[in-house]
Amino acid sequence: xxxxxxxxxxxxxxxxxxxxxxxxxxxxxxxxxxxxxxxxxxxxxxxxxxxxxxxxxxxxxxxxxxxxxxxxxxxxxxxxxxxxxxxxxxxxxxxxxxxxxxxxxxxxxxxxxxxxxxxxxxxxxxxxxxxxxxxxxxxxxxxxxxxxxxxxxxxxxxxx
Numbered sequence: 001x002x003x004x005x006x007x008x009x010x011x012x013x014x015x016x017x018x019x020x021x022x023x024x025x026x027x028x029x030x031x032x033x034x035x036x037x038x039x040x041x042x043x044x045x046x047x048x049x050x051x052x053x054x055x056x057x058x059x060x061x062x063x064x065x066x067x068x069x070x071x072x073x074x075x076x077x078x079x080x081x082x083x084x085x086x087x088x089x090x091x092x093x094x095x096x097x098x099x100x101x102x103x104x105x106x107x108x109x110x111x112x113x114x115x116x117x118x119x120x121x122x123x124x125x126x127x128x129x130x131x132x133x134x135x136x137x138x139x140x141x142x143x144x145x146x147x148x149x150x151x152x153x154x155x156x157x158x159x160x
Contacts, residue, residue: 084108
């Protein structure tokens with residue numbers, strides 16, 4: 001993510017809608033757990049997280065199309081400290097965050113977006129390209145990099 005986008009994100013207010021065009025890192029529980037385990041072992045992480053936006057989702061595929069919708073964010077809060085330490089600028093999911101998650105967002109000056117749930121086919125149409133970037137063996141819980149255009153986001157928490 002470039003500095004121009006970072007400055008754009010800083011101008012957003014809680015409750016404001018934003019259509020994002022650019023790259024997202026997609027991952028859920030299993031991938032984040034594996035990344036944390038790698039860090040504990042002193043291993044090099046297979047992806048760069050600095051200034052990334054992380055989308056909590058597990059894509060599925062139908063007839064060559066990617067179908068993707070957000071997953072519950074508070075379930076991911078146990079990994080939020082890890083993401084913050086590695087420079088993630090924000091996360092995208094659905095639902096509320098735990099009190100600890102909110103504090104971590106504030107501590108690392110992050111932003112939390114929600115995106116519409118229940119409309120994975122619609123969100124899938126916003127994806128221009130995708131690739132697996134780590135842990136292919138995890139299937140839908142692998143780490144994906146997706147390129148999106150006009151991806152709908154709503155600011156829920158901003159500490160930028």
